[in-house]
Amino acid sequence: MSIIQFDKKQEMLRRTVREFVEKEIVPIATEIDEQDTFPEELFQKMGQMGYNGIFVPREYGGAGMGYTERAILLEEISRHSAGLAMAVMTHHLGVAAILDFGTEEQKKKYLPDLCAGKKIGGLAVTEPSGGSDLMGHQSTGEKIGEDWVLNGRKCFITNSHVADVSVVTVRTGEDAKGRPALSGFIIEKGNEGFAPGHKENKFGLRGSIMGDLNINDCHVSGEALLGQEGKAAKIALSTIGGVGRPGMAAISVGILRACLEESVKFAKERVIYGKPLAKVPAIQSIIAKNRIDYEAGMLLTYQAIGIKDTGERSDTQSAIAKHYTTEAAVLAAKRTIDLMGGYGCVNEYPAGRYLRDAMTTIPSGGTTQIMELVIAGASLA
Amino acid sequence: MLPPEVFVVTEQVQGQLTPVSFELLGAAKKLAEEMGGASISCVLLGADIRDLGEDLASHGADKVYLAEDQRLALYQNEYYALFLTKFFKKQQPEVVLWGATAISGELAATVAARLETGLSAHCSDLHLNEEGLLVQVVPAFGGKVLGDILCPSRRPQMATVKTGIFSSLSKGEGAGEIIYEDTSILDGCSPLLKTLKVTKEKDRDTSLKEAAVVVGGGWGVGSGENWTLLERLSSLLGGAVGCTRPALDEGWTNGEHTMIGTSGITIKPKVYIGIGISGAIHHLVGIKDAEMIISINKDAKAPILSFSDYGVVADFKKVLPGLIEKIEELS
Amino acid sequence: MKERRILVCIKPVPDPEHYDKIGIDPASKTLVRSGIPAVINPNDKNAIEAALEIREYWGGIVELVSMAPPDAEEKLREGLAMGADKAYLLSDRSFAGSDTLATARVLAAGIAKIGSFDLVITGSESADGGTTNVSPQLGEMLGLPHVCNVESITPQNEEQWQLNVKIEEGYLKVEGPTPMVVGVNDKINTPRYTTVMGIMEAEDKEVVIWSAADLEIDNDKVGLTGSPTQPGDLHEPKLQRAGKLLEGEPEVVVDKLIRLLRQAGVLNA
Numbered sequence: 015m016s017i018i019q020f021d022k023k024q025e026m027l028r029r030t031v032r033e034f035v036e037k038e039i040v041p042i043a044t045e046i047d048e049q050d051t052f053p054e055e056l057f058q059k060m061g062q063m064g065y066n067g068i069f070v071p072r073e074y075g076g077a078g079m080g081y082t083e084r085a086i087l088l089e090e091i092s093r094h095s096a097g098l099a100m101a102v103m104t105h106h107l108g109v110a111a112i113l114d115f116g117t118e119e120q121k122k123k124y125l126p127d128l129c130a131g132k133k134i135g136g137l138a139v140t141e142p143s144g145g146s147d148l149m150g151h152q153s154t155g156e157k158i159g160e161d162w163v164l165n166g167r168k169c170f171i172t173n174s175h176v177a178d179v180s181v182v183t184v185r186t187g188e189d190a191k192g193r194p195a196l197s198g199f200i201i202e203k204g205n206e207g208f209a210p211g212h213k214e215n216k217f218g219l220r221g222s223i224m225g226d227l228n229i230n231d232c233h234v235s236g237e238a239l240l241g242q243e244g245k246a247a248k249i250a251l252s253t254i255g256g257v258g259r260p261g262m263a264a265i266s267v268g269i270l271r272a273c274l275e276e277s278v279k280f281a282k283e284r285v286i287y288g289k290p291l292a293k294v295p296a297i298q299s300i301i302a303k304n305r306i307d308y309e310a311g312m313l314l315t316y317q318a319i320g321i322k323d324t325g326e327r328s329d330t331q332s333a334i335a336k337h338y339t340t341e342a343a344v345l346a347a348k349r350t351i352d353l354m355g356g357y358g359c360v361n362e363y364p365a366g367r368y369l370r371d372a373m374t375t376i377p378s379g380g381t382t383q384i385m386e387l388v389i390a391g392a393s394l395a
Numbered sequence: 396m397l398p399p400e401v402f403v404v405t406e407q408v409q410g411q412l413t414p415v416s417f418e419l420l421g422a423a424k425k426l427a428e429e430m431g432g433a434s435i436s437c438v439l440l441g442a443d444i445r446d447l448g449e450d451l452a453s454h455g456a457d458k459v460y461l462a463e464d465q466r467l468a469l470y471q472n473e474y475y476a477l478f479l480t481k482f483f484k485k486q487q488p489e490v491v492l493w494g495a496t497a498i499s500g501e502l503a504a505t506v507a508a509r510l511e512t513g514l515s516a517h518c519s520d521l522h523l524n525e526e527g528l529l530v531q532v533v534p535a536f537g538g539k540v541l542g543d544i545l546c547p548s549r550r551p552q553m554a555t556v557k558t559g560i561f562s563s564l565s566k567g568e569g570a571g572e573i574i575y576e577d578t579s580i581l582d583g584c585s586p587l588l589k590t591l592k593v594t595k596e597k598d599r600d601t602s603l604k605e606a607a608v609v610v611g612g613g614w615g616v617g618s619g620e621n622w623t624l625l626e627r628l629s630s631l632l633g634g635a636v637g638c639t640r641p642a643l644d645e646g647w648t649n650g651e652h653t654m655i656g657t658s659g660i661t662i663k664p665k666v667y668i669g670i671g672i673s674g675a676i677h678h679l680v681g682i683k684d685a686e687m688i689i690s691i692n693k694d695a696k697a698p699i700l701s702f703s704d705y706g707v708v709a710d711f712k713k714v715l716p717g718l719i720e721k722i723e724e725l726s
Numbered sequence: 727m728k729e730r731r732i733l734v735c736i737k738p739v740p741d742p743e744h745y746d747k748i749g750i751d752p753a754s755k756t757l758v759r760s761g762i763p764a765v766i767n768p769n770d771k772n773a774i775e776a777a778l779e780i781r782e783y784w785g786g787i788v789e790l791v792s793m794a795p796p797d798a799e800e801k802l803r804e805g806l807a808m809g810a811d812k813a814y815l816l817s818d819r820s821f822a823g824s825d826t827l828a829t830a831r832v833l834a835a836g837i838a839k840i841g842s843f844d845l846v847i848t849g850s851e852s853a854d855g856g857t858t859n860v861s862p863q864l865g866e867m868l869g870l871p872h873v874c875n876v877e878s879i880t881p882q883n884e885e886q887w888q889l890n891v892k893i894e895e896g897y898l899k900v901e902g903p904t905p906m907v908v909g910v911n912d913k914i915n916t917p918r919y920t921t922v923m924g925i926m927e928a929e930d931k932e933v934v935i936w937s938a939a940d941l942e943i944d945n946d947k948v949g950l951t952g953s954p955t956q957p958g959d960l961h962e963p964k965l966q967r968a969g970k971l972l973e974g975e976p977e978v979v980v981d982k983l984i985r986l987l988r989q990a991g992v993l994n995a
Contacts, residue, residue: 512954588906
């Protein structure tokens with residue numbers, strides 16, 4: 015018996031998502047990449063399909079499945095559009111933060127619309143000083159009576175320009191040891207003093223919008239506070255470590271599968287020296303490596319997420335999965351381009367996009383070096 | 396031993412015989428010869444169909460049984476099935492051929508159920524085996540596989556045949572005998588389902604089925620603008636333009652009736668020129684009887700190339716304009 | 727308004743997207759179809775969609791019926807995930823090899839046991855066998871009016887329905903009372919996607935499994951032995967041709983094409 019065994023429900027989910035992706039996303043995947051546009055209508059449709067709140071309980075308008083099913087969803091979307099998968103994956107971060115740390119009122123207020131596709135979510139932690147260095151937070155929140163006034167700038171924020179509901183972390187004081195204490199706030203689009211700024215022109219994961227969020231004397235009520243005052247480092251770490259990194263791993267598994275499937279297809283169809291490319295030993299070596307990376311990446315990813323679904327902490331396994339799959343996807347994409355020769359460098363073929371997307375998965379949710387820090391830390395502890 | 400008579404159920408819609416009716420007579424002729432000279436009988440239902448009966452009699456039918464009744468003017472499944480079931484119980488034929496059309500296909504299935512006999516659908520070939528049984532060759536899995544179907548013990552052996560498989564017989568002397576059948580059995584029936592009317596679609600361009608040259612376009616044609624190149628070429632050659640399902644779905648074509656393949660029409664032109672077609676089995680089965688297949692595809696890996704007599708690996712936009720110009724020069 | 731009870735007959739078939747991979751084993755002369763996943767016959771999904779739309783408009787329930795091997799339960803669950811309320815699987819070794827007539831007998835026996843209903847909807851055509859027989863033959867077995875190739879269904883009033891039937895020449899307008907058997911074509915609608923919520927709900931829906939012993943059926947009239955038609959040999963159509971490539975610059979290729987068109991006798995100039 016294999017360690018990873020999908021049940022019938024999960025297999026049906028994969029089949030139905032695949033059908034949706036093939037009909038709705040495949041025809042526009044190239045366009046999404048070329049124009050770097052976020053398809054809002056499609057996002058609404060995905061809400062109706064139950065994708066946007068797939069792991070959210072039914073009582074909050076979600077589909078009531080778990081994180082394994084979310085990974086299946088992200089892998090299937092990413093197989094054809096890693097950029098769109100990135101937008102969905104980041105939306106899920108905002109949703110997960112509210113689900114895990116919100117009050118009953120906050121969950122009832124925000125989750126149904128976020129699940130139904132009526133609203134788009136986001137999570138804004140990273141600042142110009144860095145993403146993983148939470149203690150370097152420069153943005154601030156000042157309590158005035160029952161309300162708060164927030165100031166600062168967030169950068170490299172996915173869904174920055176499209177999110178209706180953003181979970182934002184700011185520095186609101188110091189703890190007993192003098193370290194900055196962070197607090198999280200739920201800020202709605204249109205809140206005065208809160209606006210998207212510079213939009214990045216990324217070379218990969220295009221279609222997921224990334225840019226700055228400017229916070230200038232942004233007044234929010236006390237009801238916007240997510241979780242306890244001064245305890246938002248946990249929100250950031252738990253959401254990014256437990257939902258973001260496995261999400262990035264699932265996206266990379268999708269890219270790995272794309273590399274495998276496209277390289278097999280090309281090798282079988284392309285005829286060279288009178289025989290299919292697939293007969294050439296060097297080509298078979300590429301196919302084998304693409305297969306190994308896909309299988310290994312898949313096992314690591316679903317293993318990590320399976321642990322999370324049992325309620326256990328999976329930070330280390332998630333970091334391992336993200337480290338392995340994102341790096342492997344870059345190599346697999348490069349090999350796929352090698353296999354295709356000149357075709358690999360032509361934008362009519364998707365291999366170049368796989369490479370750009372794979373490269374872009376590496377810094378999202380923490381770089382490879384940060385993953386190594388987490389993994390080494392856990393191993394040496 | 397087969398009794399010397401092959402039966403064909405012909406059909407008319409609004410007083411016009413459908414093309415498959417004549418082709419069925421062609422199929423019956425082939426079987427009649429295999430039987431060592433059986434006669435060919437056909438049956439037609441409708442109102443005021445004397446002329447149609449004569450037309451059939453001059454196209455190879457030895458006997459034309461007419462069920463002429465105002466109640467049969469339009470296809471009414473219950474009336475039609477009632478009459479035909481009784482008719483075949485009386486005639487006891489060995490073989491009955493039907494058109495694989497919407498109307499005849501449904502009617503054949505109804506009558507087969509009432510006679511508790513077998514019915515094969517969409518036959519692409521018919522012949523007799525050594526025991527004299529009708530071998531009904533049916534396409535399965537979109538035409539990827541052909542299967543022989545036999546009906547060893549029940550009678551009649553019934554098959555529906557798709558339009559475009561067999562050739563019609565040429566018009567000869569009106570030698571066939573016309574026999575009027577009694578339709579009084581309908582008196583005891585009041586159909587629950589009623590066909591109220593027929594709405595004909597604008598006269599279909601049937602040239603595709605008869606054209607000596609067919610230019611077929613697939614998804615690789617790329618745009619409606621490019622599609623006009625196909626139309627230019629076909630009109631210069633006096634041919635017609637057909638399409639695949641993906642091209643139809645893109646909306647570049649003249650409509651569903653020009654779709655060639657499993658769920659569309661079957662053609663057998665002298666020359667078929669396929670443009671931007673990958674070569675899925677669903678399309679190939681519709682062109683397999685073309686005398687010559689030429690395909691132009693920029694993808695050297697496209698399967699269509701190995702199903703063609705001649706292939707051109709090139710962007711058709713670089714070839715067709717030159718070809719069109721050359722033909723214009725020559726004519 | 728009277729709530730409707732609609733039965734939908736569905737059939738699992740090998741996925742038509744993969745028909746290019748089907749072949750015949752040269753040694754055993756049997757069909758090679760390994761690795762091809764089963765799907766609900768695509769036209770049957772139109773039937774499910776049509777039933778769900780009627781339910782949404784009129785209220786009522788939609789139940790699925792299938793004659794298939796036991797593993798078809800999974801395909802019935804897919805239909806339940808699309809939105810149907812309950813499913814019946816008619817499954818027995820003795821049903822294997824049934825032709826269209828024998829299949830219609832089994833379905834009719836299952837439907838007779840289910841009880842009263844307003845409408846039976848089927849697809850008109852199966853993708854694997856390509857036949858259009860089962861829908862009308864089911865109507866005959868049930869002793870009900872039947873019509874196939876239906877492209878739209880419009881209820882006129884409680885008991886009278888109007889149907890638009892696609893024929894080669896155009897359309898027939900047909901009218902009749904319920905209950906009846908309707909075979910829909912693939913233009914009648916676009917089957918909905920299955921939602922994640924649908925998959926979750928399908929888990930708790932009932933799939934009733936009936937064997938031959940549960941049905942009032944004459945065992946001599948089902949399965950291969952009860953089928954009037956019998957399968958014979960299988961062949962692969964000869965589709966491969968020489969595939970001779972015409973090479974050279976466009977002008978050279980054009981000249982070669984002109985020669986071929988002349989040779990075929992379609993270009994006299």
